[in-house]
Amino acid sequence: MGKDLISIITVNYKNRKITEEFLHSIVKLDRNDLEVIVIDVDPSFDNTQHYRKIFFNVIVIHIEENIGFSAANNLGIDISTGSFLYFTNNDTELTITSIDPLVTFLKNNDVGFISPKIKYYDSKNIIQYAGYTKVNALTGRNTTIGEFCQDEKKEFSKSYETTYIHGAAMMCKKALIEEVGKMPTEYFLYYEELDWSSKSHEVGKKNWYVGAAEIYHKESMSVGKESSLKEYFIIRNRMIFMIKHQKPLKATLFVLYCSCIVIPKRLIILLLKRKPTKFINALINGYFDALKFFIFKKRHIPNRGLKFL
Template identity: 40%
Template sequence: MKKVSIVTVNFNQPQVTEDLLRSLQEVNNYPNVEIIVVDNGSTVNHVRDWQRKYPEIIFVRSEKNTGFAGGNNIGIGYATGEYLFLINNDTEVTAELVGRLVLDMESNCKIGIISPKIHYFDHPGMLQYTGYTPMNYYTARNASIGQFEQDKGQYDSLSGVTGYAHGAAMMIRREALEKAGMMSENYFLYYEELDWCERIRKAGYEIHVDLNALIYHKESVSVGKRSALKEYFMNRNRILFIRKNAPGFTFFIFCCYFFATVVPRNLLQYMKNREFSFIPVFLKSISWHFTNKPDSDNLGYRMTR
C-alpha cells in the first residue's frame, strides 16, 4: 500500500484547520497516510499547541505568509509519500476519498493529478466542481462544470480526463511532480493550480476527475466573497496565466479583448456598486505587467494581516 502525504495550509484559521483534522480521522479505509500542516505566517502561532494535541501529525511553521502555492510547496518539501494529496484547510473529507483516488492512480499510470467531486459544505447536495472545461486562451475563461447545481448524478459519467484539477483538493503523482516542478509561487493566490496543470500536461500526464470521490468545501472562508486581495490577484493572475501559457499572438488577442471588454466592464461595475476603493487595486493589477516579467517574485501587493 503506497503512502499518501496529505498537505494542508493554515493562515489565521485554527478552528477551521482543526475541523479538517477531525474529519481526516474518518479516513480509516486507507491507513498509510501522513498528514502535514503548514502554518503559513499566521498572527498567532498554534504549532506548539497542535503538536501536543496531534502528536501523529507533522506541523511546519513559516514565519512569512507565502500564499497558496508557497505554503503547499513548503508542505511538499516535508512529504515522503508516493502520492501527495493537497487539500484546503477549509474542506472536510469523506471516508472513502483517499482510497478512491489512490485506486484511480494505481489503475492508470497516465494520471498526473486528480481531483474529486466537490460539494459546497454549507449547501448540502450543491455542486461546486465536477471538472473544468478547457481554457479559452483568447479570453482566459473556462467553467467549473455543474457549479451551483443540485447533485443528482447528472455529471457522474464525466469521470476521467478534465480540463483542470481543483485547487481545493488535488492528488498528484510524485513522478509527475518531479517532472513538472513545484507550483509557481508568484501567483500567490488564484490560477496557480491551473498553471500547474498545464505544466503537468506538458510533462506527458493527464488531468483527471473522479466523481465517485467526494469532498466538502467551505468556499470563501479563506479570502471572502469580495475583497481587495481577491480583486487584485484574480485580475493580475488571469493576465499572468495567459502570459505564461499562451503563444505570443494569442496573448496579443487576449490583451485586445481584455482592454476593450474587461477593463471598461469592471470599472463600470465598481462605480455602479460604489466600490471605488477597488478601482486603484484593479488598475494596479494591470500595471504590474508593464514593469514585471512573468516569473517575477514581486507580488505588487502589500500583504497585511
C-alpha cells in the same frame, strides 16, 4: 489495495479553528497510511500543540511570514515522504470516499493531476466542482462543470478527463513533481492550479476528474465576498496565466481584449457600485503588474497585492 503512504498537505493562514476541524475529519477516517502536513502561517502564534492534541503525529511547519499559497505548499512537498501527494484546503472536510478512489485511479492510470468531486459542506448534495472546461483563448474564462447541480446525475459519478484540476483538492503521484516542477510561485494567490494543470499537459499527461471520490468544501455557495486584494490578484494572475500559456498572437489578442473590454467594463462596474478607490487602484495595479511581469520578470513581486488588504 496496498498501503502506499499518502501525504496530505494543507495550508493554514490565521484560521486555527478551521484547520482543527479539518484534522478532526481525518482522524475519523481511522487510517494508518496518512502523513499529514500542515503549513501553519501565523505571525503571532505557533499552533503546533493545538493540532497535535487532535492528530498526535501531524507534521507542522510554522512560519510567520505569508509567503503565498504555492510557496507554502512547496514546503510541504519538500518534506513529504508519501508516494501520493494530496493537496487539500484547510476549509475542506474529508469523507470515507475522499482518498481511496483517487489513489486507486492513480495506481491504474498514467495521468497527471486528479481532483475529486467537490461538494458544498453546508449543502452536501450540491456540487461545486466536477471538472473544468478549457479556458477560452480570447476571454480567459471557462466553466465549472456541475456547479450548483444536485448530485443526482450518474455522469458526475464517473471519471473523465478535465482540462484543469481544482485547487481545493488535488492529488498526484509524487513522481510527477519531478516532471512538472513544484507549484509555480509567481501567482502567490489564485491560478496556481491552472498553471500546474497546464504543465501536466506539457509533459504529455492528462488531468482527470474522479467522480467516485468526494470531499466537502466550506466555501459559500453565494458569490464570494469582494475585496480589493482579490481584485488585484484575479486580474494580474489571469493575465499572467493567459499570456504565459498561449502563443504570441493569441496572447496579444487577449491583452487587447483585456485592455479594451475587461478593464473598462470592470472600472464602470466598480464606479457604479461606489466601491472605494482602493478597488480601482487594485484593478489598475494588477493589470500593469501583469504586463510588467513579462518585461521585468526578475523584478516581479508575487505578494505585491498584499498592500490592498
